Amino acid sequence: MSVSTTVPLPLFPLHTVLLPGAPLGLRVFEPRYLDLVSECGRDGGSFGVCLILKGDETGAPATPAAFGVEAVIEDFGSDRCGLLTLRVRGGRRFRVADARARDNGLLVGSVHWCDAQADAGAVAARLRPEHAVMGTLLGELLEQVGGEYARSNLRRLEEADWVGWRLAELLPLGDAQRLALLQEDDPHRRLEHLLLWMDE
Known part of the structure; x- marks a missing residue:
């Protein structure tokens, strides 16, 4: 694993595991996550998806797993109930060094990226x-x-x-x-x- 300084990354804990390169559909309705999507749209940023180890997807901040995957927004829309829908795709893996909750309940992690070599354009490892x-x-x-x-x-x-x-x-x-x-x-x-x- 590469040793690097941590970077802040908003976290979206879920009862599912997002994998690198995989698509995931989300319905967004809680104010903290609507704020998150607005931030990503404004800043061109991304957020992290972590498996929930303890807690729920709604309500009080859940306890996320220490490893997760960056979620890059590919598309958005609304469902028949008028709720915001997102299609995201898994990007880089990360490890959460620590996390804190904002006043609105949104978790923000200090994360280390795990895939620095891939980011640097390293040649993909071949199947053995x-x-x-x-x-x-x-x-x-x-x-x-x-x-x-x-x-x-x-x-x-x-x-x-x-x-x-x-x-x-x-x-x-x-x-x-x-x-x-x-x-x-x-x-x-x-x-x-x-x-x-x-x-x-």
């Missing part, structure tokens, strides 16, 4: 021979489910990071398993975790 079956499995899954990934460059099926995150997104894993993957920096070890879980 022992994980080639994972790329094949993902290719078969994408053919079945279709959707946005069906149009992805087939070369991505050779990237350890991308294969791992897409399998983590598509396979029936629990939140605790996805959170464990978020805490793992090595893409090859993430694939090892997935192989073990698939064998169980």
Whole structure:
């Protein structure tokens, strides 16, 4: 994990795990999160999604997991009830050093980015021979489910990071398993975790 100074990041704790590269739909109605979306729109910023370890998505600030993923807003609209809807996509992983609640109840974390090498444009790690079956499995899954990934460059099926995150997104894993993957920096070890879980 890279050692860096912390940066402030507003947090949106949820009973789900956002994964890097994965889409997520949100309905926003609490004032603290409406304020958050306004800030992001005004400043061009993003926010962090963390799994809730204790508490609820509404009401008093929940206790978030120490690891989360940046949520980048791709689109917004409203539902039939007039509530704000967002489509976000997972960006960089982060680790929360500490968090505090604003007066409106919004949690703001001091976070370390985990993916500094990816940000610097490092070459994506290739699948190792022992994980080639994972790329094949993902290719078969994408053919079945279709959707946005069906149009992805087939070369991505050779990237350890991308294969791992897409399998983590598509396979029936629990939140605790996805959170464990978020805490793992090595893409090859993430694939090892997935192989073990698939064998169980």
